[in-house]
Amino acid sequence: MQLVSLDDIRTAADRVRGQVLRTPLLPALWADADRPLWLKPENLQATGAFKLRGASNALAALDERTRGKGVVAYSSGNHAQAVARAAQLLGVPAHIVMADSTPQVKIDGTRRYGAEVVLVPVAERETTAHRLVDELGAVLVPPFDHPDIIAGQGTAGLEIAEDLPDVELVLVPVSGGGLASGIGTAVTALCPNATVIGVEPELAADTADGLRAGHIVEWPVEDRGRTIADGLRAQPSELTFAHLQTVLDGVVTVSDDEIGEAMRVLATRNRLVAEPSGAVPLAAYLHRSGELPRGRTVVVVSGGNVDRAMLADVLG
Structure with missing residues (x-):
């Protein structure tokens, strides 16, 4: 299996510029x-999350003829x-x-960017997306399981390395694994002395289990659905898991209460609004210091x- 390279990430950076x-590093x-x-505030992206990096690169990588046929995605989130x-x-x-149970604010947000939103029962999202791909001749844009998505997310790691080349620890959330794969690839290539640690909710710690076992470990969806970090309920694919095995130095887990406290800290001390998933790495900084290296640290919000x-x- 071929992994995404630093050159792939640099190409992605040129595409999405x-x-x-280009989010700054904010000192805490x-x-x-x-x-x-x-803090690396990806919550400041136009759509409120890092996902814009991967999506922009994946679409820009398509040739003009293919792009003209349109794209399809299934998601109820970022x-x-x-x-x-x-x-x-x-x-x-x-x-x-999108699932017909998706909060209206997310549906409206997606429509605001000019997309045609198709609402279906949550269990029918993936099959409906594949049907639309066949009917329209369009291209499916997956949320994490694609080299162009991983390379796009890796542009955030490229920026970290450029802005803080002597970084010693990078904390990044893990779910499907696209963000951690991309950032880990860039940081390990450019900052060889840095440690890259993934952070998961305790209630959705399938990647931590998988890395210990040496293979993907499946958690039932109802188990992963318990955490308040709704953006971290996915599981890695074979592609992203292979990256995580290569570029992560470990995974730590945090409780939902600790995630909530991290959200409060971000709001009150740094004036940053973070969703639970975005606050997970800071929860590790605040509550898992004994499990982490000390030194110059970047937390990806x-x-x-x-x-x-x-x-x-x-916020209470």
Whole structure:
């Protein structure tokens, strides 16, 4: 299996330049002196999450004839809006299959970028997407299981290495594995002394189990669905798992209560709104210091699309 390379990520950076925000590294002045901390705020992307990087690269990599036939994606979260936005910027027709139980705010957000939203029962999303691909002759844009998606997400790691070349620890959330695969590939290539650690909710720790076992470990969807970190309920594919085995130095897990506290810290100390999934790496910094190397640390705040009621509840 061929893994994404640093050259692939650099090519992706050229493709997405001007389409995605080059997010800064924000210093957290309240952090421990022996663990200086910077935040990588991917919640500031136009669609509120890192997913715009991978979607933009995947669409830009298509040849003009293929792109003209349109794209299809299935998602009820950040990937839906990312594909819709990337398609809008390139003038590409987009059909996004979403569950009919999806909160209206996410449906409206996807439509706002000009995509045709198809609402179906949640169990029919994937089959409906494949049917549309066949009917339209369009291209399916997966949320993480594709080299172009991984390379696009890796552009965030390229920026970390450029902005803090002496970084010693990078904490990144893990779910389907596209973000951790891409960032890990870039950081390990450019900052060989850095440690890259994935972070998962305790209630969806399938990757931690898998890396210990040396193969993908399946968790029932009802188990993974218990965590408040709704963006981290997916499982790695064979492609992303192969990357994670290569580029991660380990995985730590955090509780839902710790995730909520990290959301509060981001909001009150750094004025950043993070969804639970985006706060997971900071939860590890705050509560798993004994399991982590000390030194210059970057925490990836992967997204900020949080339900208002949940945010109000977390902030108390």
